[in-house]
Amino acid sequence: xxxxxxxxxxxxxxxxxxxxxxxxxxxxxxxxxxxxxxxxxxxxxxxxxxxxxxxxxxxxxxxxxxxxxxxxxxxxxxxxxxxxxxxxxxxxxxxxxxxxxxxxxxxxxxxxxxxxxxxxxxxxxxxxxxxxxxxxxxxxxxxxxxxxxxxxxxxxxxxxxxxxxxxxxxxxxxxxxxxxxxxxxxxxxxxxxxxxxxxxxxxxxxxxxxxxxxxxxxxxxxxxxxxxxxxxxxxxxxxxxxxxxxxxxxxxxxxxxxxxxxxxxxxxxxxxxxxxxxxxxxxxxxxxxxxxxxxxxxxxxxxxxxxxxxxxxxxxxxxxxxxxxxxxxxxxxxxxxxxxxxxxxxxxxx
Numbered sequence: 001x002x003x004x005x006x007x008x009x010x011x012x013x014x015x016x017x018x019x020x021x022x023x024x025x026x027x028x029x030x031x032x033x034x035x036x037x038x039x040x041x042x043x044x045x046x047x048x049x050x051x052x053x054x055x056x057x058x059x060x061x062x063x064x065x066x067x068x069x070x071x072x073x074x075x076x077x078x079x080x081x082x083x084x085x086x087x088x089x090x091x092x093x094x095x096x097x098x099x100x101x102x103x104x105x106x107x108x109x110x111x112x113x114x115x116x117x118x119x120x121x122x123x124x125x126x127x128x129x130x131x132x133x134x135x136x137x138x139x140x141x142x143x144x145x146x147x148x149x150x151x152x153x154x155x156x157x158x159x160x161x162x163x164x165x166x167x168x169x170x171x172x173x174x175x176x177x178x179x180x181x182x183x184x185x186x187x188x189x190x191x192x193x194x195x196x197x198x199x200x201x202x203x204x205x206x207x208x209x210x211x212x213x214x215x216x217x218x219x220x221x222x223x224x225x226x227x228x229x230x231x232x233x234x235x236x237x238x239x240x241x242x243x244x245x246x247x248x249x250x251x252x253x254x255x256x257x258x259x260x261x262x263x264x265x266x267x268x269x270x271x272x273x274x275x276x277x278x279x280x281x282x283x284x285x286x287x288x289x290x291x292x293x294x295x296x297x298x299x300x301x302x303x304x305x306x307x308x309x310x311x312x313x314x315x316x317x318x319x320x321x322x323x324x325x326x327x328x329x330x331x332x333x334x335x336x337x338x339x340x341x342x343x344x345x346x347x348x349x350x
Contacts, residue, residue: 007066009090010081010084010088011051011065013084013088013090014048015046015051015052015053015065015068016029016046016048018065018069019031019046019053019068021087021088022034022068022069022072023124023191023238023239023240023241024044024072025241025242025285025286026046026285027285029045029046029047029048030042030044030046030285031044031285032044032283032285033055033057033058033059033061034071034072035055035057035058035071036231036232036234036235037057037058037059037231037232038057038283041308041312041313042285043055043056043057043058044056044057051064051065052064053068065084066080066084069083069084072238074194075196079196082196124189124190124191124237124239124240125189125190125191126190126191126222126240127186127189128219128220130178130182130186130187130192131190131192131213131220131221131222131223132213132219132220133178133181134174134178134192134211134223135164135166135211135213135223137174137177138166138167138168138174138211139166139169140160140161140165140166140167141160141165141167142167143167143169145228146167146210149210149228150165150210153266153269153270153340154270154273154339154340154344155266155269155270155273156273158273159269159270159272159273160269163212163213163246163272164213164215165210165211165212165213165269166211167209167210167211168205168208168209168210168211168225171202171203171205171206171207171208171209172202172203174203175193175202175203178192178193178203184199184200187200188200190240191204191236191237191238191239191240192204192205192223192237192238194238204225204235204237204238205225205227205235207227207228207229207230208227208229209226209227209228209235210225210226210228211223211224212224212225212226212245212265212269214243214244214245214246214247215247215248216243216247216248217248218248221243222237222240222242222243223236223237224236224245224265224282226266234264236282241286242282242283242286244279244281245265245268245281245282246269246272246278246279247279247294249272249277249278249279250279250294250295252277253277253298255297255298256297256298256299257277257298258276258277258298258299258301259277259278259279259295259298259299259300259301260276260278260279260302260303261278261279261281261300261301261303261317261328262278262279262280262281262303262339263280263281263283263303263304263305263310263313263338263339264280264281264282265280265282266280266340267280267303267338267340270339270340270343271303271339273343274343278303281313281317283313284313284316284317285316287316287317287320289320289323291320292320292321292323292324292326295321295326299329300321300326300328300329301329301330301331302314302317302318302328302329302330302331303331303333303339304317304330304332304333305333305337305338306332306333306334306335306336306337306338307335307336310338311332314330314332315330318330
């Protein structure tokens with residue numbers, strides 16, 4: 001007999017609530033696409049009236065709540081239903097259809113309900129202890145690819161050391177050690193592994209990469225990886241809200257001093273390498289309105305790349321401050337240039 005899943009309980013869950021539970025940062029009905037191709041302008045759109053989603057960017061993916069979970073988490077259909085059971089406490093009902101046997105029709109059996117056990121921890125969440133352990137076990141940057149990347153992005157060796165940038169050279173070994181130390185479920189829920197809850201399969205960062213730890217009050221709250229192979233180039237822990245990079249810098253500044261809001265981590269470190277205060281924002285959609293309070297007494301300069309996405313980044317960030325009556329300066333970069341390129345040009349002998 002064939003089993004048919006009754007998806008009506010799942011279809012009643014608002015698509016935006018599903019997105020938020022997946023860790024997608026939604027503003028209104030828009031978000032950066034989980035596929036990673038967005039840089040500053042969100043292409044993922046949610047249609048409340050039809051409870052569906054669609055990416056109007058490079059990937060063009062679309063669908064309902066179940067397909068969103070499958071695409072975002074890399075799950076099959078059955079695993080996606082189990083995800084809903086864990087995260088929204090819904091029952092997954094399977095109705096068995098009647099089939100013809102020797103000229104007679106077998107009546108459909110009564111529906112059976114499969115209830116998933118809801119673990120104590122239902123969502124992906126930051127795990128500072130695990131993150132710090134991973135950062136400590138990785139080596140400092142020494143490979144030709146890593147050293148070249150830092151140099152071309154105007155990140156000095158002193159800044160690389162100060163920000164504790166590390167190099168992930170053997171992801172498979174790092175994954176094994178993580179699971180041995182912390183256990184599969186904890187590694188998975190920290191957002192640094194693919195697979196399923198309790199059965200992680202591999203690191204989210206599956207190739208040679210640089211790791212940028214995010215510190216707040218001396219604690220590693222997040223890790224971003226810059227991959228050297230494949231797309232996207234930057235990968236973050238899955239489902240974990242994106243914090244501000246170098247947030248502790250704000251506490252060291254006096255009222256009236258200058259702070260630069262940069263479009264990404266490498267740009268912020270490059271600016272710091274040149275003796276200027278900077279924080280990194282992982283896209284305008286990750287900026288939180290409550291962060292504005294931390295900048296009210298400072299002079300704020302927003303640095304976006306010299307392209308349409310960078311201009312939109314600067315505009316969207318400045319809107320947060322305008323709503324609080326705070327004026328900021330948006331400093332445009334030359335067309336087609338990013339912060340690193342401008343700094344590299346400035347340091348060349350004339």
